[in-house]
Amino acid sequence: MIRRFLKKYYNIGMNSLPPRLATHLQFLRYHGRLARLKNPKTLNDHLAARKLAWTPADMRPVIRSDKIAVKDFVTAALGPGWVAPILWQGSDLADCLPLPFPYVIKMNHGSERNIFVFAEKDLVGAREMCAEWLKRRTPRRLAEEWYNHIEPRIFIEPFFGLDGQAPVDYKFFCFGDQIPCIQVDTNRFGDHKRCFYDASWKKLDFGHYYPLETADLPRPKHLDAMLDAARTLVKGFEFVRIDFYDLPTGALFGEMTFCPTSGFGAFRPPEIDDWLGVFWKKAQSETAGVNQA
Structure with a gap:
């Protein structure tokens, strides 16, 4: 404590x-x-x-740090098949229709904001957590200001691990x-x-x-x-x-x-x-x- x-x-x-x-x-x-x-x-x-x-005069770090927007950049540079599909995206998890398990709920504007969903119980509190994450910005003390120029969104990708790992x-x-x-x-x-x-x-x-x-x-x-x-x-x-x-x-x-x-x-x-x-x-x-x- x-x-x-x-x-x-x-x-x-x-x-x-x-x-x-x-x-x-x-x-x-x-x-x-x-x-x-x-x-x-x-x-x-x-x-x-x-x-x-860094200043907003160079928006490349913004686009390429945005976990949604970067997918278009990567596909244009490397071709199809290099990025995970987006199963859903939005600003309120309540708008997402039921999806087959497992999958991962993510935020596009920062790191360590993931929810691994293997069963219905993993969704308990997920909507509230995502709503809180949408409000968060990269702290001033870290000075990685390009993240704060990303419009926050929730998105969902398939889970690609094995045996829950x-x-x-x-x-x-x-x-x-x-x-x-x-x-x-x-x-x-x-x-x-x-x-x-x-x-x-x-x-x-x-x-x-x-x-x-x-x-x-x-x-x-x-x-x-x-x-x-x-x-x-x-x-x-x-x-x-x-x-x-x-x-x-x-x-x-x-x-x-x-x-x-x-x-x-x-x-x-x-x-x-x-x-x-x-x-x-x-x-x-x-x-x-x-x-x-």
């Missing part, structure tokens, strides 16, 4: 500060130093600088054509662990935020297709994290994230943050060259 109390007032305090100052203080908390905003060096420096520099998602760290690492999260709704592989599916010796998954995970069947798709979708940006599911029927797009963990996720060891920052610099030069051509 004390921890919840302290977290509540910590968040209130951070939300009351100018975004730049709040970013510096939170960066200090998680990384032990202030963010280098004028001359970013690490991946997390670049993420902090990106979110503070959500499918493994593969998160590709894309720096232009370079994909130095792929994040894999296991048991996301239980004993959550995380590990990283390179594009050749060699396990990398570092961790990030959650405890390290020490087991060797099988190479995804459709890894090459996911790599090609990620390189297509990232075009025009120095960095985007692009998520996919590897289903028996083929790869399926998940989402695009422009500022993973809001730039506050510490790598173990911290030198990995510097290593990834080098890829951003290289992609930045290549992107600038393309834009000037």
Whole structure:
């Protein structure tokens, strides 16, 4: 209870500060130093600088972070079959006709707002929860303002997991054509662990935020297709994290994230943050060259 109390007032305090100052203080908390905003060096420096520099003049992060609108972008870029179908969308769950189980109720304007529906009992309180989620906006302290330019909607997709377990998602760290690492999260709704592989599916010796998954995970069947798709979708940006599911029927797009963990996720060891920052610099030069051509 004390921890919840302290977290509540910590968040209130951070939300009351100018975004730049709040970013510096939170960066200090998680990384032990202030963010280098004028001359970013690490991946997390670049993420902090990106979110503070963003303005609505560039609506691409808005469209590609919108979990509904991005489906049209992905289909146009990759062709049919890459996105999950939308079974229903709207602003009041009461308007949704009964659907066959299982399925997932989602929100299009943020993360960690999902309801997995396997039976009628899972719908108890779902309408009220979705109504509350529709009102929520990304907190000022996180400074990821593009999410607050998305019109909030509820939508429903099929559940693609097996035996009640959500499918493994593969998160590709894309720096232009370079994909130095792929994040894999296991048991996301239980004993959550995380590990990283390179594009050749060699396990990398570092961790990030959650405890390290020490087991060797099988190479995804459709890894090459996911790599090609990620390189297509990232075009025009120095960095985007692009998520996919590897289903028996083929790869399926998940989402695009422009500022993973809001730039506050510490790598173990911290030198990995510097290593990834080098890829951003290289992609930045290549992107600038393309834009000037």
